[in-house]
Amino acid sequence: MAPITSFKAYDLRGRIPTELNPDIAYRVARGYAQFLCPKRICVGRDIRLSSAQLAQSVIQGLVDAGVDVVDIGLCGTEGVYFATFALGLDGGIMVTASHNPPDYNGMKFVREGSRPISGDTGLQDIRRFAEAAAFPAPARRGTVTELDTGPRYLEHLLSYVDRARLKPLKIVCNAGNGGAGLVVDKLEPHLPFEFVKVFHQPDGTFPNGVPNPMLEQNHAPVIEAIRRTKADMGIAWDGDYDRCFFFDAEGKFIEGYYIVGLLASVFLKRTPGATIIHDPRLTWNTIDLVRELGGRAVQCKSGHAFIKAEMRRVDAVYGGEMSAHHYFRDFAYCDSGMIPWLVLAQVLSETGQSLASLVDERVRMFPSSGEINRRVPDGPVAIAAVEAKYVGAAIVRDDTDGLSLEFGAWRLNLRSSNTEPLLRLNVESRGDIALMKAKTAEILDFLNTLGAIATDH
DSSP states (O other): OOOOTTBOSSSEEEETTTTOOHHHHHHHHHHHHHHHOOSEEEEEEOSOTTHHHHHHHHHHHHHHTTOEEEEEEEOOHHHHHHHHHHTTOSEEEEEOOTTSOTTEEEEEEEEGGGOBOOIIIIIHHHHHHHHHOOOOOOSSOOOEEEOOOHHHHHHHHHTTSOGGGOOOOEEEEEOTTSSHHHHHHHHGGGSOOEEEEESOSOOTTOTTOOSOTTSGGGSHHHHHHHHHHTOSEEEEEOTTOOOEEEEOTTOOEEOHHHHHHHHHHHHHHHSTTOEEEEOSSSOHHHHHHHHHTTOEEEEOOSSHHHHHHHHHHHTOSEEEOTTSOEEEGGGTTEEOSSHHHHHHHHHHHHHOOOHHHHHHHHHHHSOBOOOEEEEOSOHHHHHHHHHHHHGGGOSEEEOSSSEEEEOSSEEEEEEEOSSSSOEEEEEEESSOHHHHHHHHHHHHHHHHHTTOEEOOO
16 A cells, blocks of 8 residues: 555645545544554544545444444534543544645544544554555444534533623634634524624635634734724634634734733632643743742643643643643643633623733733744754854753743744744743844844745744
Protein backbone atom coordinates (compact mmCIF):
# COMPACT_ATOMS: atom_id res chain seq x y z
CA MET A 1 0.00 0.00 0.00
CA ALA A 2 1.16 3.56 -0.75
CA PRO A 3 2.16 5.78 2.20
CA ILE A 4 -0.66 7.85 3.70
CA THR A 5 0.70 11.39 3.59
CA SER A 6 -2.16 13.11 5.43
CA PHE A 7 -0.99 12.20 8.95
CA LYS A 8 0.16 15.30 10.83
CA ALA A 9 1.53 15.99 14.32
CA TYR A 10 -1.85 15.86 16.07
CA ASP A 11 -4.33 14.55 13.54
CA LEU A 12 -4.90 13.55 9.94
CA ARG A 13 -5.55 16.22 7.34
CA GLY A 14 -5.24 16.24 3.56
CA ARG A 15 -6.61 17.23 0.19
CA ILE A 16 -9.62 15.40 -1.24
CA PRO A 17 -9.32 12.93 -2.98
CA THR A 18 -5.56 12.53 -3.45
CA GLU A 19 -4.48 12.59 0.21
CA LEU A 20 -7.76 11.50 1.78
CA ASN A 21 -10.59 9.49 0.26
CA PRO A 22 -13.06 6.78 1.33
CA ASP A 23 -10.48 3.99 0.91
CA ILE A 24 -7.91 5.77 3.07
CA ALA A 25 -10.59 6.65 5.64
CA TYR A 26 -11.63 2.98 5.81
CA ARG A 27 -8.03 1.80 6.31
CA VAL A 28 -7.34 4.46 8.93
CA ALA A 29 -10.43 3.35 10.87
CA ARG A 30 -9.22 -0.25 10.70
CA GLY A 31 -5.79 0.91 11.87
CA TYR A 32 -7.37 2.82 14.76
CA ALA A 33 -9.28 -0.29 15.81
CA GLN A 34 -6.16 -2.46 15.51
CA PHE A 35 -4.18 -0.03 17.68
CA LEU A 36 -6.78 0.69 20.37
CA CYS A 37 -8.81 -2.54 20.42
CA PRO A 38 -11.93 -0.60 21.48
CA LYS A 39 -15.33 -2.17 22.05
CA ARG A 40 -17.48 0.92 21.54
CA ILE A 41 -16.61 4.32 20.07
CA CYS A 42 -18.40 7.34 18.62
CA VAL A 43 -18.03 8.90 15.19
CA GLY A 44 -18.94 12.51 14.42
CA ARG A 45 -18.50 14.72 11.37
CA ASP A 46 -18.39 18.39 10.43
CA ILE A 47 -20.34 20.23 7.72
CA ARG A 48 -17.85 19.74 4.87
CA LEU A 49 -19.26 18.31 1.65
CA SER A 50 -16.98 15.25 1.83
CA SER A 51 -17.53 14.53 5.53
CA ALA A 52 -20.66 12.36 5.29
CA GLN A 53 -19.06 9.92 2.84
CA LEU A 54 -15.80 9.80 4.77
CA ALA A 55 -17.67 9.22 8.05
CA GLN A 56 -19.52 6.30 6.46
CA SER A 57 -16.19 4.78 5.40
CA VAL A 58 -14.85 5.25 8.93
CA ILE A 59 -17.94 3.59 10.40
CA GLN A 60 -17.67 0.73 7.91
CA GLY A 61 -14.03 0.19 8.83
CA LEU A 62 -14.83 0.11 12.52
CA VAL A 63 -17.77 -2.25 12.08
CA ASP A 64 -15.64 -4.58 9.95
CA ALA A 65 -13.09 -4.56 12.79
CA GLY A 66 -15.73 -5.70 15.28
CA VAL A 67 -16.24 -2.31 16.93
CA ASP A 68 -19.68 -1.10 17.98
CA VAL A 69 -20.19 2.45 16.70
CA VAL A 70 -22.28 5.25 18.15
CA ASP A 71 -22.94 7.55 15.19
CA ILE A 72 -23.53 11.03 16.63
CA GLY A 73 -23.79 12.66 13.20
CA LEU A 74 -23.17 16.35 12.54
CA CYS A 75 -21.25 18.09 15.34
CA GLY A 76 -18.12 20.00 16.28
CA THR A 77 -14.95 18.34 17.48
CA GLU A 78 -16.05 18.97 21.05
CA GLY A 79 -19.18 16.93 20.30
CA VAL A 80 -16.96 13.85 19.95
CA TYR A 81 -15.06 14.79 23.10
CA PHE A 82 -18.33 15.13 24.99
CA ALA A 83 -19.89 11.90 23.70
CA THR A 84 -16.72 9.93 24.47
CA PHE A 85 -16.54 10.97 28.12
CA ALA A 86 -20.26 11.38 28.83
CA LEU A 87 -21.18 7.97 27.42
CA GLY A 88 -18.13 6.20 28.85
CA LEU A 89 -16.93 5.10 25.41
CA ASP A 90 -13.54 3.64 24.52
CA GLY A 91 -12.78 6.41 22.05
CA GLY A 92 -14.00 8.64 19.27
CA ILE A 93 -13.19 9.78 15.74
CA MET A 94 -14.15 13.20 14.39
CA VAL A 95 -14.16 13.76 10.63
CA THR A 96 -13.09 17.39 10.17
CA ALA A 97 -10.47 19.65 8.62
CA SER A 98 -11.24 22.57 10.95
CA HIS A 99 -10.27 25.83 9.18
CA ASN A 100 -8.66 24.32 6.06
CA PRO A 101 -9.98 25.11 2.55
CA PRO A 102 -13.10 23.29 1.27
CA ASP A 103 -11.13 20.67 -0.69
CA TYR A 104 -9.50 19.38 2.50
CA ASN A 105 -10.75 17.01 5.16
CA GLY A 106 -9.29 15.02 8.00
CA MET A 107 -9.79 13.18 11.28
CA LYS A 108 -9.12 13.75 14.96
CA PHE A 109 -8.80 10.80 17.32
CA VAL A 110 -9.36 10.25 21.03
CA ARG A 111 -9.33 7.23 23.32
CA GLU A 112 -11.17 6.60 26.61
CA GLY A 113 -11.86 9.67 28.71
CA SER A 114 -11.39 11.79 25.56
CA ARG A 115 -7.62 11.51 25.89
CA PRO A 116 -6.03 12.62 22.62
CA ILE A 117 -4.19 10.28 20.28
CA SER A 118 -1.39 12.24 18.64
CA GLY A 119 2.05 11.71 17.09
CA ASP A 120 3.77 10.22 20.13
CA THR A 121 0.73 8.50 21.67
CA GLY A 122 -0.44 6.20 18.88
CA LEU A 123 -0.99 8.18 15.70
CA GLN A 124 2.06 6.68 14.01
CA ASP A 125 0.94 3.18 15.05
CA ILE A 126 -2.43 3.84 13.42
CA ARG A 127 -0.60 5.02 10.31
CA ARG A 128 1.54 1.88 10.13
CA PHE A 129 -1.46 -0.39 10.56
CA ALA A 130 -3.44 1.54 7.95
CA GLU A 131 -0.60 1.46 5.42
CA ALA A 132 0.08 -2.26 5.94
CA ALA A 133 -3.65 -3.07 5.64
CA ALA A 134 -3.09 -6.52 7.19
CA PHE A 135 -6.12 -6.35 9.43
CA PRO A 136 -6.99 -9.24 11.76
CA ALA A 137 -10.35 -10.94 11.31
CA PRO A 138 -12.75 -9.96 14.12
CA ALA A 139 -14.67 -12.48 16.22
CA ARG A 140 -17.86 -10.61 15.26
CA ARG A 141 -18.99 -7.66 13.21
CA GLY A 142 -19.69 -4.44 15.03
CA THR A 143 -23.02 -2.67 15.22
CA VAL A 144 -24.08 0.91 14.48
CA THR A 145 -26.38 2.97 16.70
CA GLU A 146 -27.42 6.49 15.76
CA LEU A 147 -27.66 8.72 18.83
CA ASP A 148 -28.48 12.40 19.27
CA THR A 149 -26.23 13.56 22.11
CA GLY A 150 -27.27 17.18 21.51
CA PRO A 151 -29.62 17.57 24.49
CA ARG A 152 -27.05 16.26 26.99
CA TYR A 153 -24.32 18.38 25.39
CA LEU A 154 -26.48 21.53 25.64
CA GLU A 155 -27.28 20.76 29.26
CA HIS A 156 -23.55 20.47 29.96
CA LEU A 157 -22.77 23.78 28.23
CA LEU A 158 -25.48 25.57 30.19
CA SER A 159 -24.07 24.22 33.46
CA TYR A 160 -21.22 26.76 33.17
CA VAL A 161 -23.59 29.72 33.63
CA ASP A 162 -26.25 30.81 36.08
CA ARG A 163 -29.04 31.69 33.68
CA ALA A 164 -30.89 33.66 36.35
CA ARG A 165 -27.99 36.14 36.41
CA LEU A 166 -27.70 36.63 32.65
CA LYS A 167 -28.69 39.97 31.11
CA PRO A 168 -30.17 40.57 27.63
CA LEU A 169 -26.88 41.18 25.84
CA LYS A 170 -26.62 41.69 22.10
CA ILE A 171 -23.97 39.35 20.67
CA VAL A 172 -22.63 39.21 17.12
CA CYS A 173 -21.66 35.66 16.20
CA ASN A 174 -19.80 34.59 13.08
CA ALA A 175 -19.83 30.85 12.43
CA GLY A 176 -17.91 31.32 9.16
CA ASN A 177 -20.44 28.95 7.52
CA GLY A 178 -19.05 26.21 9.76
CA GLY A 179 -20.96 24.25 12.36
CA ALA A 180 -21.09 26.67 15.30
CA GLY A 181 -24.37 28.23 14.17
CA LEU A 182 -26.19 24.94 14.73
CA VAL A 183 -25.26 25.01 18.42
CA VAL A 184 -26.05 28.71 18.82
CA ASP A 185 -29.53 28.04 17.42
CA LYS A 186 -30.10 25.30 20.00
CA LEU A 187 -28.78 27.41 22.87
CA GLU A 188 -30.76 30.49 21.85
CA PRO A 189 -34.13 29.54 23.42
CA HIS A 190 -32.40 29.00 26.77
CA LEU A 191 -30.60 32.35 26.89
CA PRO A 192 -31.75 35.99 27.11
CA PHE A 193 -29.32 37.13 24.42
CA GLU A 194 -30.07 38.69 21.07
CA PHE A 195 -27.81 37.12 18.46
CA VAL A 196 -26.75 38.99 15.34
CA LYS A 197 -25.84 36.12 13.06
CA VAL A 198 -23.10 36.49 10.44
CA PHE A 199 -22.33 33.73 7.88
CA HIS A 200 -24.50 31.60 10.10
CA GLN A 201 -25.74 28.83 7.83
CA PRO A 202 -23.49 25.77 7.50
CA ASP A 203 -22.10 25.58 3.97
CA GLY A 204 -19.25 23.22 3.14
CA THR A 205 -18.26 25.31 0.12
CA PHE A 206 -17.35 28.16 2.51
CA PRO A 207 -18.66 30.89 0.19
CA ASN A 208 -17.31 33.64 2.47
CA GLY A 209 -13.80 32.23 2.79
CA VAL A 210 -12.15 29.63 4.98
CA PRO A 211 -13.49 29.73 8.56
CA ASN A 212 -10.27 30.91 10.20
CA PRO A 213 -10.75 33.91 12.51
CA MET A 214 -6.99 34.17 12.99
CA LEU A 215 -6.83 35.75 9.51
CA GLU A 216 -7.24 39.51 9.82
CA GLN A 217 -9.24 39.72 6.58
CA ASN A 218 -11.94 37.61 8.25
CA HIS A 219 -12.48 40.18 11.02
CA ALA A 220 -14.28 42.81 8.94
CA PRO A 221 -17.78 41.21 8.86
CA VAL A 222 -17.86 40.89 12.66
CA ILE A 223 -16.52 44.41 13.20
CA GLU A 224 -19.09 45.89 10.80
CA ALA A 225 -21.97 44.02 12.45
CA ILE A 226 -20.89 45.09 15.96
CA ARG A 227 -20.73 48.75 14.98
CA ARG A 228 -23.95 48.64 12.96
CA THR A 229 -26.01 46.96 15.68
CA LYS A 230 -24.21 48.45 18.73
CA ALA A 231 -23.62 44.94 20.08
CA ASP A 232 -22.04 44.19 23.45
CA MET A 233 -19.60 41.59 22.13
CA GLY A 234 -18.57 39.72 19.01
CA ILE A 235 -17.60 36.06 18.68
CA ALA A 236 -16.11 34.08 15.79
CA TRP A 237 -15.31 30.39 15.49
CA ASP A 238 -13.29 28.19 13.20
CA GLY A 239 -15.02 25.47 11.17
CA ASP A 240 -15.24 22.77 13.86
CA TYR A 241 -15.63 25.45 16.59
CA ASP A 242 -12.99 24.16 18.96
CA ARG A 243 -11.53 27.70 18.98
CA CYS A 244 -13.38 30.85 19.97
CA PHE A 245 -12.32 34.45 19.21
CA PHE A 246 -13.60 37.68 20.76
CA PHE A 247 -14.26 41.28 19.74
CA ASP A 248 -15.23 44.09 22.11
CA ALA A 249 -18.17 46.50 21.72
CA GLU A 250 -16.07 48.82 19.57
CA GLY A 251 -15.25 46.00 17.18
CA LYS A 252 -11.67 45.62 18.39
CA PHE A 253 -10.21 42.11 18.12
CA ILE A 254 -8.97 40.87 21.49
CA GLU A 255 -5.79 38.80 21.42
CA GLY A 256 -6.37 35.31 22.82
CA TYR A 257 -3.63 35.91 25.38
CA TYR A 258 -5.79 38.36 27.34
CA ILE A 259 -8.83 36.07 27.13
CA VAL A 260 -6.72 33.35 28.79
CA GLY A 261 -6.02 35.69 31.71
CA LEU A 262 -9.66 36.73 31.96
CA LEU A 263 -10.97 33.15 31.96
CA ALA A 264 -8.27 32.12 34.44
CA SER A 265 -9.49 34.82 36.82
CA VAL A 266 -13.11 33.66 36.45
CA PHE A 267 -12.30 30.06 37.28
CA LEU A 268 -10.02 31.00 40.18
CA LYS A 269 -12.87 32.99 41.71
CA ARG A 270 -15.09 29.94 41.29
CA THR A 271 -12.41 27.52 42.56
CA PRO A 272 -10.02 29.39 44.89
CA GLY A 273 -6.44 28.16 44.92
CA ALA A 274 -6.84 26.09 41.77
CA THR A 275 -4.18 25.37 39.16
CA ILE A 276 -4.16 27.12 35.78
CA ILE A 277 -2.24 25.91 32.72
CA HIS A 278 -0.78 28.36 30.20
CA ASP A 279 1.49 28.03 27.18
CA PRO A 280 4.99 29.61 26.98
CA ARG A 281 4.39 32.05 24.12
CA LEU A 282 3.03 34.95 26.21
CA THR A 283 3.00 34.44 29.95
CA TRP A 284 3.43 37.49 32.19
CA ASN A 285 -0.19 38.63 32.24
CA THR A 286 -1.51 35.15 33.04
CA ILE A 287 1.09 34.50 35.74
CA ASP A 288 0.45 37.90 37.33
CA LEU A 289 -3.32 37.41 37.45
CA VAL A 290 -3.11 33.85 38.78
CA ARG A 291 -0.73 34.84 41.57
CA GLU A 292 -2.83 37.88 42.44
CA LEU A 293 -5.85 35.60 42.90
CA GLY A 294 -3.99 32.97 44.94
CA GLY A 295 -3.85 30.32 42.24
CA ARG A 296 -1.01 28.26 40.84
CA ALA A 297 0.22 28.92 37.30
CA VAL A 298 1.83 25.99 35.48
CA GLN A 299 3.52 26.39 32.10
CA CYS A 300 3.12 23.72 29.43
CA LYS A 301 4.33 23.24 25.88
CA SER A 302 1.89 24.52 23.23
CA GLY A 303 -0.40 22.01 21.54
CA HIS A 304 -3.59 20.35 22.66
CA ALA A 305 -2.05 16.94 23.38
CA PHE A 306 0.55 18.47 25.73
CA ILE A 307 -1.93 20.81 27.42
CA LYS A 308 -4.48 18.05 28.05
CA ALA A 309 -1.87 15.69 29.50
CA GLU A 310 -0.56 18.41 31.84
CA MET A 311 -4.11 19.43 32.80
CA ARG A 312 -4.74 15.88 33.96
CA ARG A 313 -1.38 15.57 35.70
CA VAL A 314 -1.93 18.63 37.90
CA ASP A 315 -5.75 18.53 37.87
CA ALA A 316 -5.98 22.08 36.52
CA VAL A 317 -9.42 23.70 36.55
CA TYR A 318 -8.68 25.65 33.36
CA GLY A 319 -6.00 25.84 30.70
CA GLY A 320 -5.58 28.34 27.91
CA GLU A 321 -3.48 28.93 24.83
CA MET A 322 -3.18 32.30 23.14
CA SER A 323 -4.23 30.52 19.92
CA ALA A 324 -7.81 30.54 21.31
CA HIS A 325 -7.90 26.98 22.58
CA HIS A 326 -9.50 26.89 26.04
CA TYR A 327 -9.55 23.73 28.18
CA PHE A 328 -11.81 22.88 31.11
CA ARG A 329 -11.51 20.28 33.85
CA ASP A 330 -15.25 19.60 33.85
CA PHE A 331 -15.08 19.02 30.09
CA ALA A 332 -12.71 16.07 30.55
CA TYR A 333 -9.79 18.54 30.33
CA CYS A 334 -10.70 19.09 26.67
CA ASP A 335 -10.98 22.27 24.64
CA SER A 336 -14.30 23.86 23.79
CA GLY A 337 -15.22 26.83 21.65
CA MET A 338 -18.66 27.16 23.24
CA ILE A 339 -17.86 27.28 26.96
CA PRO A 340 -15.62 30.42 26.80
CA TRP A 341 -18.18 32.82 25.35
CA LEU A 342 -20.92 31.57 27.68
CA VAL A 343 -18.66 32.18 30.69
CA LEU A 344 -17.66 35.66 29.48
CA ALA A 345 -21.28 36.56 28.73
CA GLN A 346 -22.05 35.83 32.38
CA VAL A 347 -19.12 38.03 33.47
CA LEU A 348 -20.46 40.90 31.36
CA SER A 349 -23.94 40.31 32.80
CA GLU A 350 -22.82 40.19 36.44
CA THR A 351 -20.30 43.04 36.40
CA GLY A 352 -22.05 45.41 34.01
CA GLN A 353 -18.62 46.06 32.54
CA SER A 354 -17.74 45.99 28.88
CA LEU A 355 -15.37 43.38 27.53
CA ALA A 356 -12.92 46.19 26.71
CA SER A 357 -12.91 47.43 30.30
CA LEU A 358 -12.18 43.87 31.50
CA VAL A 359 -9.05 43.52 29.36
CA ASP A 360 -7.77 47.00 28.46
CA GLU A 361 -5.88 47.54 31.71
CA ARG A 362 -4.19 44.14 31.29
CA VAL A 363 -3.22 45.06 27.72
CA ARG A 364 -1.63 48.26 29.03
CA MET A 365 0.18 46.37 31.80
CA PHE A 366 1.53 43.68 29.48
CA PRO A 367 1.45 44.86 25.85
CA SER A 368 2.24 42.12 23.34
CA SER A 369 3.05 41.76 19.67
CA GLY A 370 0.58 38.98 19.02
CA GLU A 371 1.92 35.99 17.14
CA ILE A 372 3.96 36.90 14.04
CA ASN A 373 4.76 34.19 11.51
CA ARG A 374 7.76 33.99 9.23
CA ARG A 375 8.90 31.40 6.73
CA VAL A 376 12.64 30.79 6.99
CA PRO A 377 14.99 28.50 5.04
CA ASP A 378 16.00 26.64 8.21
CA GLY A 379 14.01 27.04 11.44
CA PRO A 380 16.54 25.54 13.89
CA VAL A 381 19.35 27.62 12.38
CA ALA A 382 17.28 30.81 12.74
CA ILE A 383 16.35 30.05 16.36
CA ALA A 384 20.01 29.30 17.17
CA ALA A 385 21.04 32.62 15.62
CA VAL A 386 18.48 34.56 17.69
CA GLU A 387 19.65 32.71 20.78
CA ALA A 388 23.29 33.58 20.09
CA LYS A 389 22.40 37.24 19.60
CA TYR A 390 20.23 37.70 22.71
CA VAL A 391 20.97 35.01 25.30
CA GLY A 392 23.94 36.83 26.83
CA ALA A 393 21.73 39.61 28.17
CA ALA A 394 18.88 37.34 29.25
CA ILE A 395 17.93 36.98 32.91
CA VAL A 396 15.86 33.84 32.32
CA ARG A 397 16.09 31.27 29.55
CA ASP A 398 13.43 28.59 29.07
CA ASP A 399 13.28 25.82 26.46
CA THR A 400 9.83 24.43 27.24
CA ASP A 401 8.63 25.27 23.74
CA GLY A 402 11.13 26.80 21.37
CA LEU A 403 13.26 29.57 22.85
CA SER A 404 11.97 31.86 25.62
CA LEU A 405 14.20 34.65 26.93
CA GLU A 406 13.38 37.21 29.64
CA PHE A 407 15.23 40.53 30.03
CA GLY A 408 13.47 42.15 32.98
CA ALA A 409 11.34 44.67 31.08
CA TRP A 410 10.57 42.47 28.05
CA ARG A 411 10.61 38.88 26.88
CA LEU A 412 10.44 36.86 23.68
CA ASN A 413 9.36 33.41 22.59
CA LEU A 414 10.45 32.03 19.21
CA ARG A 415 9.30 28.57 18.20
CA SER A 416 8.73 26.38 15.20
CA SER A 417 5.12 25.60 14.35
CA ASN A 418 4.02 22.08 15.24
CA THR A 419 1.85 21.90 12.12
CA GLU A 420 3.41 24.19 9.46
CA PRO A 421 6.93 25.13 8.19
CA LEU A 422 6.90 28.43 10.07
CA LEU A 423 8.64 30.29 12.86
CA ARG A 424 6.30 31.98 15.33
CA LEU A 425 7.45 35.03 17.29
CA ASN A 426 5.83 36.57 20.36
CA VAL A 427 7.18 39.57 22.27
CA GLU A 428 5.77 41.27 25.37
CA SER A 429 6.87 43.92 27.84
CA ARG A 430 6.01 45.21 31.29
CA GLY A 431 3.90 48.27 30.58
CA ASP A 432 6.11 49.66 27.80
CA ILE A 433 4.43 49.41 24.41
CA ALA A 434 7.22 51.36 22.69
CA LEU A 435 9.83 48.91 23.98
CA MET A 436 7.71 45.94 22.90
CA LYS A 437 7.31 47.37 19.38
CA ALA A 438 10.99 48.26 19.11
CA LYS A 439 12.17 44.81 20.17
CA THR A 440 9.65 43.11 17.87
CA ALA A 441 10.90 45.16 14.90
CA GLU A 442 14.51 44.49 15.87
CA ILE A 443 14.04 40.71 15.97
CA LEU A 444 12.07 40.69 12.70
CA ASP A 445 14.80 42.71 11.01
CA PHE A 446 17.35 40.18 12.24
CA LEU A 447 15.24 37.28 10.93
CA ASN A 448 15.07 39.06 7.58
CA THR A 449 18.87 38.83 7.35
CA LEU A 450 18.40 35.05 7.69
CA GLY A 451 16.00 34.90 4.73
CA ALA A 452 12.69 35.23 6.59
CA ILE A 453 9.58 35.85 4.48
CA ALA A 454 6.35 37.32 5.86
CA THR A 455 3.23 35.16 5.65
CA ASP A 456 -0.43 35.96 6.27
CA HIS A 457 -1.00 33.17 8.80
